[in-house]
Structure formats: structure tokens, C-alpha cells
Amino acid sequence: MTVRNLDAVFQPKSVAVIGASQRPGSIGSMVWRRLIEGGFTSPLWAVNPHHAGDFEAFDGRPVLADAGDLPEAPGVAIICTRPATWPALVHRLGGMGTRAAIIVGEVRDESDQADLRHALAAARPHLLRIVGPGSLGALTPALNAQLGAAASIARKGGVAWVSQSNALTNAVLRWAAPRGLGFSHVIALGDEADVDVGDVLDYLASDPSTRAILLEVDTIRAARKFMSAARAAARNKPVLALRSGRDDKGDALYTAAFRRAGLVRVDTLDDLLDEIETLGVGRVAASDTATLITSDRGVAALARDAFMKAGDTLARWDDEALAAIQAALPHAQAGNPLVLGDTAKPEHFGLALQTLATHRSSGTAFVVHAPTHSAPVDAVARALIEQQRYAYRGMLACFFGGVDEKTRDELHAHGIPVHTTPRRLARGFARLVDYRLGRELLMQTPETMPAQGPAAIEAAQGEARAALAAGRTELKGQEAARLLALFGLTTQAQDEPGVKSVVDVSVEFRDDDNFGPVFRFAAPSPDDFSPPLRVYSLPPLNPVLSRDIIAHSPYARYAAPEPTLAALTELSQFVCEVREIVGLRLTLRVLPEAVVVVAPCLQLAEKRSRFAIVPYPRRLEETLDWHGERLTIRPIRPEDEAMHRTFVESMTPDDLRLRFFSAVRSFDHTQLARMTQIDYDREMALIAVVQGEDGQPRTLGVVRAVADPDNETAEFAVAILSNLKRGGLGRLLMSRIIAYVRTRGTHWLLGEALRENAPMIGLARACGFTVTPTEDPGVVGFRMPLD
Template identity: 70%
Template sequence: MTVRNLDALFRPKSVAVIGASERPGSTGAMVWARVLEGGFGGPLWPVNPKYETLGEHVVFGDAGDLPQAPSVALICTPPATWPAIIHKLGGLGTRAAIIVGEARSDDDRLALRHALSAARPHLLRIVGPGSLGVVSPALRAHLGAPSCTVKAGGVAWVSQSNALTNAVLGWAQARGLGFSHAVALGDEADVDAGDVLDYLASDPGTRAILLELDSVRAARKFMSAARAAARNKPVLALRSGRADPIDALYTAAFRRAGMVRVDALDDLLDEVETLGVGRVAAGGAATLITSDRGLATLACDAFAAAGGMLAPWPDEASDALQQVLPHAVGGNPLQLGDDARPEHFGAALKLLAEHRSTGTAFVVHASTHGAPVAEVAHALIGSQRFAYRGLLACFFGGLDAATRDALHAQGIPVHTTPQRLARAFARLVDYRLGRELLMQTPEGLPARIPDAIDAAQAQACAALAAGEHEWKGEAAARFLGRFGLEVEAQAESGVESAGHAAAAQTPTQRALKASTTTSTADCAEDSAGSSAKPVVDIAIELHDDDNFGPVFRFTAPSADGVSEALRVYGLPPLNPVLARDIVTRSHYARLAAPEPALTALTALSQAVCDVKEIVALALTLRVYHDHVTVVDPVLSLAAKRSRLAIVPYPRRFEETLDWQGLRVTVRPIRPEDEAAHHDFVEAMTPEDLRLRFFGAVGSFDHSQLARMTQIDYDREMALIATVTSGEGFVRTLGVVRAVSDPDNETAEFAVAVRSDQKGRRLGQLLMERIIRYARVRGVHWLVGEALRENGAMIALAKRCGFTIMRTEDPGVVGFRMALEETAG
């Protein structure tokens, strides 16, 4: 399932409590009391055959007796009753239910399966069982049994733990903090973390998402949803169990999705303050403002421990400081002096506003006779507008609740120690860097001739047909050679000298042994110019994880015997940018040219992505100063393996054809198409751009072009038509897009053609292919819009078979086409 009908959970218009009760200590009593105490303003219907009224509310004896379908039903009854209740609610038209009780026994789990079956025909979504509930404070909707009522805020909390959710809600309440939504997922029988992330990614009331989990149920859906969310807003994740053998895999998954992993609950809670209250732009640099030299030293230590983010102090700022605050000590930290007054803090903020390189403003202060913390806080409120990259504060000794709430109302987060403030900001910087990694344009992938890929696939199929399930030696070398990888014969290597015993070792064992035979001195000699000795052996393994599917594990020994060995995971597909993110974490990275290793890792990833019969591999990547080789590859083959958690480039949609005297290739867009896409947009006239984007459009910056070219193939497709000049320059002539909703019910299309190619039916050629793609994907409806004055687009839509429709905007027309489902 997906986000379908989740709006009923997060924006309910009416609520039914099945099993509402007044019996002290019962689940029904707790849930009913919390809904009432929260103050939900819509219709509220209790259901219980044992009562006629509960307070002022008339009680209905059965769910089927309700006057109309509630948006959401809270089910507080025993498991045996769930199937019949869900069946009745679905028949009424209810779209969501929260099962508060738990499924403990086999009979309970059987009842749950029947309830899910009853919900499916009605598309009724179920949270739980065993869910504390869903809270949407802006609507005063406390749907479940949270420990307290919740204040509205800008951060969403999503957790697999009821106890932790209750603790966090109580912690926030005591500090005057709130949430946009709080979700306790329970057992995730239907609605899971991926579904909720997908919904919150586009929720305008949610500025950031805090996620606590110990496992992921549907990795592909989760990764797709997390990547979409992280492109729009910070997503921070806490996973307990560092000793778990697969914990490093979760670290890799979170990083690949653009999420920031935090190590402790305290860190996650600090972000309720920083992200839920503040409007902070984490540019990576900050200026510290304080009065006392001792406080300045403490704060500087905290920032150094968090990554050293204090901005360099510009000379012109020092000159201005002498005019405004002659007794202050310039530099970073800015020390206002023991005799600082509250207004001096405001003056410092105004001064820094003229020097934007000073970054985000941090005020660390302990109360003095001349500058009580409450007065300083109000001075910050009055000058907050000058902090163009945001303002964070730390007041030793705390604040009274009224002053704290006043700071919160102006978007100023308050932390209790410099350490917490510095770590909170560091995580914002981590998010920005992770998001930039998502948005970076990879270097061009190594050219792979389609014939070579076809040959590799044929080799795998032929091997399986012949009963071969493992490749070593020549067969493995021939296969890897098709992807540009050089296999080194073990006998030619100078690293191992233990004959047959060495050959019997695993790649990991060989890598560890290399740490004793390839010393740091040898590495230094190699980096000075010798290519005879390897820098390091990296053990690379691919295994099929039960949840994330095929994943790589990279292991390299310690470079000096003191630092930690490299043990990281990587999720295919990899490109050079993602490979660099892995390679640069090794202490050996500075001892060898990175490009050969990046190319090899990308090639291995492509081999795994293009040849689905490869279910496992183990090899050593031997890194020399200026090249790499593969040693002792072993590849395992099978007819079937798990799906990749991240959808790779879909080569099956590539097509080359003769069109209008040109040899045109139509294919999915790739990240490395950014430069060509920039030229494509630049070649369009201002009028064509206005018709395409429904308004005047200037130039597109890198982040906008990256969004156009770096797409998630699991939910979006962009097909481009390209031609290649005799000099090898690729030019984009047109593009058509289709973006599916998370339910795969509807896809919205858009098409654009270079202005100098209009009138040649290129738009129709692209539209025919995106319609075919949508049918293969199983989309039910293809829809689009155009300005009413865009006659060419309207004519194209009619030729392609779309129905032309009115929209709410009289200047815009809509297009709609029903698609038949076909197997893809």
C-alpha cells in the first residue's frame, strides 16, 4: 500500500471510537478521554453496546449504526472483533482505522489477517495493531492513547515504539515544544514508515521529520519515500542497536537516502527544538556571540568537538565593531565584555547582518547584573530580523516559561548547553551536505557498449542453462572484462607468497593479511612514484539481504594499525559521486589516485544492476597508485534474486530510430545529462518556456537542473530525445515526463520540445512513448494541464487520445486518458 487515504488519518473530519468506555483503566476509557481532552472539533461518535450515553455523547451500539462514515475509527476492542468491525466500517466508507490493541496470540494474528483482508476491497488503511495512535495537534486530533495532549509545532515524530513516543511527547510538553504530527506505528501490518514518510514529505505543516526505528519493512518503498522527503526537508533517524551486525547497512541506507543518522535520543530531542522552532539555514559557518571569556572558551570547545564550524572574522567587521561596540573584543567568538548590556547583543546582530560570511548567529549567555537572561532574550527577539541565516541561543541557568515561549514564537531555538547547541547545528550541516550529495551531478559513467552488456547477460543465461552456478578464473575474468575490469592473475602478485594456502583464503582474509605485508612505508614509496606495490587490497562482497536486496560490503585494513579498519556498505546502483563518498572514508584515499577505484566500483555496480542473475560475488580490488585490478573473483549465479532497494537506470526503455533525417535516441534521462539539459532549456524561447512552466521563467540553477535530471525511476520517468554530432557531442531535442502518485493510480505528464524543432511531430513521438511507459507501469490515469492559449499542446493531446477537460482555473485546460493495465 502507499499514501492512499492517509489524509483521513492526518486531517480527519470525524472520529469514531469503537469500544469507548468509562471503565477506569480500560483501553476504551483512555482513548475516549484523550480524544475529548484534546478538543477535537469535528463529529465524535462513541460505539459500545453496553452504554446509551457517555457524558453528553449518544453511544451507538454497533459500528454499522453510525450515522455516516467517520474519517477514522479508533478500535479498542479485542482482536476477535476486528474483522467484523473493519468490514462494517469499510462498507460505510471509512478510509482509516487505528487498532490500539495488540495481536499477541496465533488467534489474534489470524484475526488481524482477516481484518486486513476485509479492509483491502475498501482501500481502508490500518495503523497498528499495537499503536499508541496518531496525533495532529493543529486539528486538536489526539487519536489514540498518548500520555498527554500535544502542542502544535513544525516537526513530525514517527516511531515504532509506543513507550518512546510517550516519553518524547511528555518531554516536549514540559519544554513548551510541539509537533506537526506524532505517529506511533505499532506493528505496521499495513501503514508503515515508508507510507508515513511519503505523506509527510509533501505536508506543508511539517518542516522536518524525526524518525525512530529498529527495522525497515519494505526497503524499496522506504528508500524511495525517504529520498523524496530528504530532498524537501531534513529527515533525522535514530536506530538503536549499534552492535547489530547489519547496523552498518542501515547507516549506508540512511546516508544514501539523504537522511542524517543521530547516535542518541538526546540528539533527536534537541532537533525538536532546533527544527521545530527555528528557521535556521545551516550554511556550515557560524559566529558565536557571548559576554564572558570563560563562556567563549567553553562554547569554542563545544563547536570544535562538533566539527569546527566557526566562521572566519572579516577585517571590515572588526573596523565596524570599534565604531558600534568599542569595548568588545572582535573576532569569532565575539566577546561583548563583562559589562555588556542587553542592547549590546542586539547591536552585535545588526552589525553581523552587514557581513554575511559570518553565517548563523549563536548567542551563549549566563545571567549577569547588567544583562539578565530575560532582558537579553527580549533584545534578541527585537533584533532577530537581522540574523539572516537564523539565530540560536543558549542561556545557562535556563529561562522562565514565558520568556522561552516568546523566543519560540519568534523562531529562536533555545538550548541548555553549548554542546547541545553545537551538535544540533552540526546535524543541520550534515543534512545540507547529504542533500547536496543527492543533488550532485555525477561524472560521466564509463561508456558501456550495449552489445557488451547484452553479451554479459547472454553469458549468465547460458551458464545457468548449462547448470553452472559459480564463476571463477577465466569465466569470471571474461564476464568482468565486459565491464572494463582487469582481472589480475594471483601468481603475478607480489603481495601474497603463501601458495595454495593463500589462494584458499577469503577476500576478507587476504585484505587483512595485506595490512601486514603492505606497510605504511610501502604506501609512501608507492605514492612517491612506484607502481609496483599495491597501496591496499579492498575486499568487496555482494550479498542478497532479506530486506534491502543486493548490497555491497567493502572492507579494508587499518592503514596504520591504530585507526579503525574500513567496513562500510553500499547500495547499488553506484555512480562515481556515490563511489567517492565510500572511497574517501578510507585512510588510504590520499595514497592513490581516486579515479581508477571510482571507475571500478561503478563498473561493478553496473554489472550487478544489468545482470540480475548475479546473486553474490566476492573479490579483492587491488589498488595501486595509478590503477586497480581485480584479484580472485568468485561470482554466484541464480535464476532469481531480490529486487534492488533503489531502482537502477532502466535501459529497457532505450530506443534508437531514424526520424526526420536524423538518428535519434530516446532514452531515460540520466544525472550526467545536466549540461545538455541546460543547453536544451537555454535553446527554448521565453514564450515556449512560459507556456511550459505557466509563467515567466529565467535561467535554471544547478539544484533545479539536478532535480530535472536526477530522478527516482521508481516513481518518475523522463524520456529525452537526443542526437549525437560527428564530434560526439550529445544534444537534447525534447523531453517528456510522467510523475506517478505514490499509489500508482495517476501519473501527471509534461512535454517540451526545443523551439527550433517545433512542427516536426517530435512531441507526438515522445508522447506515444510515455503513454506506453505508463501502461507498462500499470498506471490507471495519465493526466496533464496546459494554458488555454497553448493551442499546439491542446492539439497534440487530442491527437494522442486525451479527453480535454475544464479546470478550476479558466485559463487552464486539463487532459485525461484512461489506461488499461498491462503486465510489465
């Protein structure tokens, strides 16, 4: 399970505290007090057999002797009792219709573990979700829902905090409260017996009240679910991750996983806390560069140094911006930083913001101010608020010595984050830039590389299976070289005379306990200054991801990149297609214009772990005769973006309106990337392709199905070139997507169409869907049971 019933935790409509108490220092007392102090106004019940009927003891709320006495099923129950009571309580609550439970108590021994297993088994038939055990709780300040035993009340804000640590969660809440900072949601996951990090990321990815997610994590237990959820979340909003243990030998793999998912890794808790201010108050800056505005040369120097150290993100103004500032503020030292002078007044800060607003080259505005007689803090703050509408690309502020509470809250209310030092300002902005770059990496379209054909793949798979059938689990030398050659990789003797290499890169492919099959690349330093290359990567790789690996190498400038890109991509395809490969060791010898393999060694087995990121599912490729043409139906690939653009641009405006339910003029790269770069673990898009008259492939139609994270339902959509309708292609594609979704164990396939879209409604009926009305009279729904 994933997001199912998590809305009961994050949007609670009623709460029961099982084991509520008034005994000072008890868990039941702390949980009850937080709910009352937080101002929860929806139905709230206390369950305590020793105080049944005692309304005064529990703030005038009903007190019941037993969970079975509750007048209705609470949406969420907070369980504060000992582990031996958990199974019966969960069974009873689930039977009543309760959708979630937060278990605050901890598991301490084997007996407690057995009680937890029984509680999970009792929850499963009812789809009741369990947070914990050992959870501090879940907080939604906008609803005054402080569920759990947190150390302090959380304020409303735009950042979600997700943590595996109760202690750090308490520390963050105590840190944020006096600074006027708040959260959309806070959750401490405890032991993650049911609800885990991936589930919560899935929920928060589409939560409209959450602008950014701050994640503190020690261990990822369900890597595939985490990677899918993290990649989906990072496409929608910034996700920053903190993991302690840099000396952990597996920590570099977490860095690789976070980067592959589009998460920004931060080094310290301080960095993560700063982002509560940067992301929770202001909008994400719409620029990768910044302009510093200050009145003092010394402050300007400090701020410039901080930005240079954090990532050299100061904007280079164009001539028009420079001329505009010189005309508007003739006494200022024009440039970046913009120094307004010791006699600058508050209105000069506002004028600077207004003047730079129309000049994109100036980037995001950063006001760094040390108070002066002519420009006191509160007056400058008011000027920033008044001119905030001109900060199209975002605005952040730094006031040395801080600001008073009233001024701070006014700045926050207008979306202006406030930091106390230039260093915090610069590092916070650098992480926003990292997020934008990481998101762009997620959305880049890889160039097409020559993939190995089915015959080569089948030959390699056959040789690996034959070796296993003969009882052999390791291939070296010529046998390993022969398999690699089928994927375009050339093997060289260990010492071939006359060949001078740029570098030898050690490559290892192995199973990791958390992330499954992973690559590790290592190479020595080329000099006494550059660090050695040590990079982990999660397959599958494509040329974009391979180029990102090369970018980490100090040898990148010494060799042509294309041969290395090809070798890394071919290695990835090799291990993805030949599933019997469970381990690999070899050296990639990088030459100035080529790459060869040295000393390959392959480990074979009947079965290996699942990839954390699902590779391209080649098994779904199919070629058939269709109206005199050879038609290929296959899953869509990232490199299909250009072909897919041509496809949608070839559809008539009316067909596009019927498909997307509104008038569509064109699609930009980001939209097309979302259509072509799909997560094969949750989504499938099958395209029908033929060879055009010019010899280039051409898309005729596409059908896609997107499953919910619980795999309970999937929603489908289909589009066919306008001139090919009624030719049977829609029926052909629909039969394939129905069969695919059924094999995944999805229970229902759903869809919608405009009521005027008679061809689509006819196709749905012909495929076996039931056509139903929806809340919108202009739209009909389609339903098909798949069990």
C-alpha cells in the same frame, strides 16, 4: 498502497471510537479522554453497546450500540476492541465509506494473527487504511486531534515525530510538554500491518505544516518504498533518524541506507530530542558555519570547545566583518567567539547581531549567555527578539540555567530555539550541517564515466545465462575474469611480481533480507591509529557516490582516485546489468595509478531480489531513424544536467511559459538536478537525443510522467525545441511515455495545459486524451484511462 487516505488520519474531519469506555484504566477510556481533553470539536461518536443513548456518560457526545448505527461514515475510526471483532468492524466501516482505522489493541497469538489477516482482507476492497495494530495513535495538535492513547497531550509545533515504538513516543511527548515544544504530527506505527514508515514519510514530505521529520525506526520492511520516500522527503526538509542497536551486525547497512537517502543519523535519543527544539522552533539555518556571541571569556571557551568537538563549524570572519565589530563594539574582544565583556548590556547583544547581519562570513548567530547584573536573562531575550529580523542566516540561543516559561515561549514565538548547554547547541547545529551536506550529495551531478556499450552488456548476459543453462551456479578464475573484462575491469594473478599495491579492498555483493542486493567494502587499517574500512553501499553507484565511499578510506591520500572511482562504478554497472549475478566476492587491488581485480568469484541464479534503489532502466533505450538523423530515445540520467540546461535555454521564453505556466528566466543547479536525478521507481523522463554538428549529443525534446505513491495516477508533461514543433517528435515521445506508464499498472494518465496552448491541446487529442475544463478557466486538463 501508500499515501492514499492518510489525510483521514492526519487531517481527521470526524472520528468514531469503537469500544469507547468510562472504565478507569481501559484502553477505550484513555482514547476517549484524550479526544475530549485535546478539544476535538468535529463530529465525534462513541460506540459501546452497554452505554447506548447515555449522553452524560460520554461528555454529551452521541453513544451508539453498534458501528452500523453511526449516522454517517466517520473519516477515521479508533478501534479499541479485541482482535476477534476486527474483521467484521473493518468490513462494516469500509462499506460505509470510512477511510482509515487506528487499531490500538495488540496481536498476541496465532488466533489474533488470523483475525488481523481477515481485517486487512476486509479493508482492501474499500481502500481503508489501517494504522497498527498495537498503535499508540496519531496526533495532529493544530486540529486538536489527539487520536489514540498517548500519555499526554501534544502541543502544536513544526516537527513531525514518526516512531515504531509506543514507549518512546510516550517518553518524547512527556519530555516535550513541560518544555513548551510541539509537533505538526505524531504517529506511533505499531506493527505496521498496512501503514508503514515509507507511507508516512511520503505524506509528510509534502505536508506544509511539517518543517522537519524525526524518525525512530528499528527495522525497514519495504526497502524500495522506504528509500524512494526517504529520498523524496530529504530533498524537501530535514529528516533525522534514530536506530538503536549499534552492535547489530547489519547496523552499518542502515547507516549506508540513511546516508544514501539523505537522512541524518543521530546516535542517541537525547540528540533527537534536541532537534525538536532546533528544528521545531526555528528555521533551518542557512549557513554551514556559526558565530558565538557571549559576554564571558569562560563561557566563550566552553562554547568554542563544544563547537570544535561537534564538527569545527565556527566561522572564519573576513576582514570587513572584523573591522565592523571593532568599530561598533570597541570594548569587545573581536573574533569568533565574540566576547562582549563582563559589563555588556542587553543592547550590546542586539548591536552585535545587527552589525554582523550583512557579513555572510559570520554565518548563523549563536548567543550563549550566563546571566549577569548588567545583562539579566529576560532583558537579553528581549534584545534577541527585537533584533531577530537581522538574523538572516538563523539564530539560536543558549541560556545557562534556562529561562522562565514566559520568556521561553516568547523566544519560541519569534522562532528562536533555546538550549541549556553549549554542547547541545553545537551538536544540534552540526546535525543541520550534516543535513545540508547530505542533501548536496543527493543533488550533485556525477561526472560522465565511459559506460559499457550494448554489445558488451549482451555478451556478459549471454555468458551468464549459458552457464546457468549448463547447470553451473558459480564462476571463478578466467571465466569470471572474462565477464568482468566486458565491463572494463582487469583481473590480475594473485601474486604478480614487481607490483606494489596501496591496499587490497575486499568486495562482497550479496542479498540482504531488508535492502536486497548490497555491496560491502572492507580493508585493514594502514596504521595503529586509523580505523579499518568497513562500508556498505546500495547499488547503483555513480562517480559521486563512489567518491563518497573513498572518502571513508584511510588510504584515500595514497592513490589516484580516478581508477578507484572507475572500478567501483564499473562493478556497480556489472551487477545492475547482469541480473543473473546474485553474489560476488573479489579483491580490488588498489595500485598508485590503477586498480585491478584479484580472485573473482561469481554466484549465479535465475532470479534475485529487487534493488532498493531502481537502477538506470537501459531496456528503455531505443535508436531509430528520424528525418535523416539517428535519434536515440532513452531515460534521462543525472549526468545529463549540462545537456538539459542547454536544452531548456534553447527554448523560447513563450514556450517556457507555456510549459511551466509562468515566465521562466533560468534554472539553477538544484532545479536542473530535480529534472535529471529522478527516482526511476516513481518517475520517468524520456529524452530524445541526436549527435550535434560538433559531435556532442544534443537534446531535442523530453517527456516525463510522475506517478503518485499509490500508482493510481501519473501526471505527464512534454517539451520540444521550439523549431521542431509539428515535426512529429511530440507524438513520438508521447507514445513511448503512454506505453511505459501502462506497463507499470498505472490507472490514469493526466496532464494540464494553458488554454492558449493550442499545439499541446491538439497533441493530447491526437494521442487519445479527453480534454476537460479545470477549476482555473485559463487551464484545461487531459485524462486518459490506461486499464
